Amino acid sequence: MNTLTRDDVRRAPKVLLHDHLDGGLRPQTIVELAAEIGHELPAADAESLGRWFVESADSGSLVRYLETFDHTVAVMQTAPALTRVARExxxxxxxxxxxxxxxxxxxxxxxxxxxxxxxxxxxxQEGFDQGVAASGGRVVVRQLLTAMRHQARSMEIAELAIAWRDRGVAGFDIAGAEDGFPPTRHLDAFEYLQRENSHFTIHAGEAFGLPSIWQAIQWCGADRLGHGVRIVDDITVADDGSVELGRLAAYVRDSRIPLEMCPRSNVQTGAAASIAEHPIGLLTRLRFRVTVNTDNRLMSQTSMTEEMTGLVEAFGYGLEDLRWFTINAMKSAFLPFDERLAIIDDVIKPGYAELISAAG
Structure with a gap:
């Protein structure tokens, strides 16, 4: 089969599980919203501002990367602004x-x-509803409510997620700097969500190693791992190419715990040296439940098309591989089983079949 083009990848159905609303604004929108409230930006025009975000996020430091959010969050403080950002x-x-x-x-x-x-x-939710309606129902979108791991509001946010769970909110997450802020600090929130038969993912194994992943799964009961890239620290590849999984890595793979992998973001924050050296290649070969995600589209100047094209170029993946990632993600979504199955059978599989047939 010919190498996939960016346009081939763009036409393929995609499923996105790890995307931050405040990390995906259009630069022009930030400029306009900042002007309305008098917020000073590091660059005056959209093009320069977009470049500033990428350069600041490219520093190799997660802490510096997170600083870029000061500007996006600043312009997302009113209902009309939130609705606009969500719709876009x-x-x-x-x-x-x-x-x-x-x-x-x-x-x-x-x-x-x-x-x-x-x-x-x-x-x-108003913004999501407007966007979905305008698309003619071509996409299904759900909210995940995130609590910040360095704050003490996780129980409040967990209760909010339950209050909204039949009105557009699919689950809960915690995010923020991992080092020094273990997920076990929020155990009451996770236990509450479990008692409510709800779903949650935890940012773990991004900037911090195996203890963060172990706590997220074995103490907190995470359904999925946000990033989870450091699970490779528990995998040994010998000189002859043979692979040995440690107990935690084996548990994650055997239990089919989804890894919400964000390659470009990981390269920016120093969790991987390049896309070609990103652990997603090894984890895919070992058939972990790998999913591909954008994390922050503005800061990484990315999209699902860019992420998947990068993997095609780095690892030689074809449409069957992209289909595998996509079905992995849909299987792992916090959506009722019958709704997941309908999207797989009625949208993803026919979409890929058409592309594969055309490429054949």
Missing amino acids: CVEDMVADGVVYAEVRYAPEQHVEEGLSLDEVVAAV
């Missing part, structure tokens, strides 16, 4: 060929101008 997020995903997406953000970061947590979620 859906528009951008439809253009990117995404058929199902879970988009996460931390409601507690959007209350500086007086919105209640409930009003924040309602404003985002």
